[in-house]
Amino acid sequence: MNTMTGPITRPEPLREAVYSRIVALIAGGELAPGKAVTEASLAKELAVSRTPVREALLRLEADGVLRSALAKGFVVKPLLHREAAELYPILATLEGLALTTSSPGQFDLVQLRELADQITEEQEPVHRWQADTRFHEQLVASSGNTSLIELVAKLRTNLSRYELEYMRRVGSREDADQQHREVLDAIEDGDMARAAHSLVRHWQVGMGTVLAWLKD
Known part of the structure; x- marks a missing residue:
């Protein structure tokens, strides 16, 4: 079933x-x-x-x-280039904020690295998207900021349609796997500013890829 x-x-x-x-x-x-x-x-x-x-x-x-x-x-609602262009920067900023307002000790890096590995290993689009969603949810949840967690969840509900449709039609972004690891490496090093920068950059690259696809 x-x-x-x-x-x-x-x-x-x-x-x-x-x-x-x-x-x-x-x-x-x-x-x-x-x-x-x-x-x-x-x-x-x-x-x-x-x-x-x-x-x-x-x-x-x-x-x-x-x-x-x-x-x-x-x-x-249909997938719209304009809407995606509006959603990605907001989500990137909020997830970056979740990191800059947190300390390294708030993150379960073992669990996050396991999720990052699952994303890399998963080939089926829906399952990969689910693992990716859990990874980002865990990052934001670690901040402990309830209002921020709720805002991000609402945005991801809409943006997930774009992410998954891209995965189904085009495939996964291999660069995303390395970007996830860069975020975790920065957290492990205790450099939350670098972690946030890497996470925002991850979303910016994803936005560029999806927007280019929506234009075709």
Whole structure:
């Protein structure tokens, strides 16, 4: 069974479980750009009531992932060059801030290096994207800044559509693996300014690659 479809079974609050599953469906391409999304169809697919589905869809509209189609429900927004050009610098700045406001001792470097290795070893686009997401989430979570963590999570929900679609259509960026290691090396050396600079540069390179692809 595809883990992105089927009834909700997660041991977490239903509202969050439904939201997470719909995000996975969008990021994984099952709900592709331009596709109509309705409360009724998702509630049936996930075997839940329509209330948590409605809440999740409204939240995703606020996140910039969906747009209202009035009586037809919602539509997954298309991938736009302009939007990507706006999102990448913001995310880069916020993740860089997470590092510059943290101390090296706040980071579990063993776990982060394991995640970096998983990203390198994983060839399947969705699984690689999932490992990459966990890596960046762990970096930001280590800051302990709840507001920053929430802001970054909201941005990543939207930007993940661009990242994963690029991976599926073009392939992974080998330079990204080395950039991840440069960030971790800087943290291990206790140089958080260098770590933040490397992380921001990582996002800048990724932005250039994705924007060039969107233009084609």
